Amino acid sequence: MHKRNKYIIGYLYLIPALVIFILFTYWPAIYSFYLSFFNTTTSTGHAIFVGLSNYVYLFKTGQLPYPFFTAFEYSFVRFIFAFVISITLFSWIEVKGKHLLKNMIPLILIPILAISLIYPSLSFWGGDIYIVLLWVLFGILTFYTVRKMDFLKSHTTLFLLSILGFYIVAYYIGNRNIDLYTLFFKIAQNNSFIMSIWNTFYFVIIDVPITIGISLAAGLLMKNLPFFKVFFRTAFFAPYVASIVAVSLLWLWLFNYHYGIFNFILSWFGISPINWLNSASLTMPTVAILSIWEYFGYYGLIFLSGLQNIDQEYYEAAEIEGANSFQKFMYITWPLLSPITFFVMVVSLINAFQVFTQVYVLYNQMPGPYANSGLTMVFYIYNTFYNEQQMGLASAAAYILLGIIMVLTLIQFRTTEKRVEYNI
Numbered sequence: 071m072h073k074r075n076k077y078i079i080g081y082l083y084l085i086p087a088l089v090i091f092i093l094f095t096y097w098p099a100i101y102s103f104y105l106s107f108f109n110t111t112t113s114t115g116h117a118i119f120v121g122l123s124n125y126v127y128l129f130k131t132g133q134l135p136y137p138f139f140t141a142f143e144y145s146f147v148r149f150i151f152a153f154v155i156s157i158t159l160f161s162w163i164e165v166k167g168k169h170l171l172k173n174m175i176p177l178i179l180i181p182i183l184a185i186s187l188i189y190p191s192l193s194f195w196g197g198d199i200y201i202v203l204l205w206v207l208f209g210i211l212t213f214y215t216v217r218k219m220d221f222l223k224s225h226t227t228l229f230l231l232s233i234l235g236f237y238i239v240a241y242y243i244g245n246r247n248i249d250l251y252t253l254f255f256k257i258a259q260n261n262s263f264i265m266s267i268w269n270t271f272y273f274v275i276i277d278v279p280i281t282i283g284i285s286l287a288a289g290l291l292m293k294n295l296p297f298f299k300v301f302f303r304t305a306f307f308a309p310y311v312a313s314i315v316a317v318s319l320l321w322l323w324l325f326n327y328h329y330g331i332f333n334f335i336l337s338w339f340g341i342s343p344i345n346w347l348n349s350a351s352l353t354m355p356t357v358a359i360l361s362i363w364e365y366f367g368y369y370g371l372i373f374l375s376g377l378q379n380i381d382q383e384y385y386e387a388a389e390i391e392g393a394n395s396f397q398k399f400m401y402i403t404w405p406l407l408s409p410i411t412f413f414v415m416v417v418s419l420i421n422a423f424q425v426f427t428q429v430y431v432l433y434n435q436m437p438g439p440y441a442n443s444g445l446t447m448v449f450y451i452y453n454t455f456y457n458e459q460q461m462g463l464a465s466a467a468a469y470i471l472l473g474i475i476m477v478l479t480l481i482q483f484r485t486t487e488k489r490v491e492y493n494i
Contacts, residue, residue, distance in 0.1 A: 106465035117462065124466035128263045134253065141253040148249070152236035156229060263467060265442050266450040267474075269354055273446065274422040276358040281418055282411070284366045289373030303374075306367030314364065318431030321360050322347070325432070347432065350443035357428045357444065364428075365421065369414050376410035377403070412486050416479060423475050424448055447471045 106124055108117035241249060258265040292303055309317060324331050325346040333343040346356050384402045393401070426448035429437065437453070438444025447467065455464035 102465040103469060105462050106469055108462045110461040111459060120462070124463050125470070127463065128467060128470065130261060131257045131264075132260055135256055136248060136253070138253070141248055141250045144248045145250040148237050148240040149233070151240045152233045155236045156232040159232065160229060259441075262442055262445060263447075263450055266445045266447045266467075269443070269445055270423060270425070270447045273354045273358055273361075273425055274419065276355060277361050277422045277425075278415070278418050280358070281362050281365055281369060282414055284362060285369035285414065286373050286407075286411075288366055288370030289377055292370065292374050293377045303371065306370050308367070309364045310368035314427045315431055317364060318360065318428055321363075322432060325356060348439045350439060350441050353433075353438040353443040357425065357432065360428050360432070361422070361425060365418065369418065372414060373407065373410055376407050380406050412482075415486065416482055419478060419482065420475055423471065423478075426452065447474075 105117070107119060107121055109120045109123070110117045241251075254264070255268065258268040288306055292299060292306070295302060323329075327333065327343055327345050327348070330346070332346065336343065344352070346352055380403065384406070385398055388398045388402060425446050429444045429446060429449055430452075433439060433444055436444075437446075437449050448471070451464050451467045451471070454460050454467060
């Protein structure tokens with residue numbers, strides 16, 4: 071009985087926090103999911119159940135400029151072309167000429183792929199049986215090649231960047247008017263929610279890699295500085311704890327076309343002033359610059375904590391073996407920082423998808439200077455909910471955002487967690 075009383079007293083202490091958590095976290099999340107299946111803008115003032123209509127409406131595309139499968143065909147051919155070139159390059163790097171023919175079998179298909187790139191009517195959807203068989207043969211051979219490449223398995227990120235680079239080359243060689251990228255952009259111009267997805271992913275692609283890179287550099291700097299370490303740690307961390315509204319107002323002055331400090335610095339090098347806040351193409355890069363500045367100090371301190379936990383014996387052993395600074399970083403620091411890098415990647419990705427305040431303040435409560443160039447998913451949810459009073463549609467958009475974040479986070483866990491090396 072005495073033991074049971076202890077449990078009861080413990081749960082009684084938890085009840086206030088649990089009630090607050092349920093009222094302000096669980097209940098709004100559950101109710102918004104329920105609300106996403108209703109139309110709340112009816113003339114009667116009552117919500118009407120519409121099922122999945124809100125979700126369908128968010129992705130309504132209208133008439134496409136050309137069929138989806140045509141765009142897929144062009145993109146598919148370009149991807150395969152980039153994939154083969156990358157496989158060939160990595161095969162050569164791995165074997166350095168030894169057994170070159172065995173590991174470069176896909177090389178014989180490059181001329182045909184080049185023809186397919188220029189004349190897509192001969193590619194996968196062309197209908198000729200020998201072309202289809204050729205793609206099947208290509209798939210078997212490349213799978214055999216990739217499975218045998220140890221170098222590729224340990225340099226997956228570099229391989230993916232190689233594919234991206236060669237895909238861009240293929241994109242500019244062929245017909246740029248037909249591509250999944252171009253099709254999606256044209257759809258986004260006629261659908262504000264798809265435009266918000268487009269802008270958000272664009273922001274994430276800019277923000278996350280650069281933030282991680284600068285944060286790592288800041289962590290290394292704070293660790294190796296011979297003096298003023300406390301000052302720099304405080305200075306780097308200050309933007310993170312400062313009010314984002316106040317910070318955004320400060321950056322309004324920094325980005326000012328006429329007397330902003332950025333354009334003043336550019337004038338030293340004879341570069342014409344840049345209209346940072348009135349250019350649609352610079353909207354998301356401008357927001358990314360502010361976001362990187364805000365978060366790099368916080369992530370830099372996290373990297374610093376990881377750097378300080380690395381045993382110095384590893385570096386001493388490497389010095390005995392004659393390793394230079396770059397080799398020590400690549401083979402000791404970077405692998406042993408993988409748990410910290412994994413954490414920063416997940417957190418920075420989630421934060422990047424929730425970008426809102428920076429756009430809201432920089433562009434005076436508007437989604438960019440014009441053409442929705444700064445419309446992010448959270449801004450779309452805010453505008454739909456508060457300004458248009460479409461609670462059901464905003465709730466559906468919020469759960470789509472939640473789904474995207476969950477899927478990408480799960481992919482990060484599946485692809486990255488296995489490569490994490492813990493310093494035990």
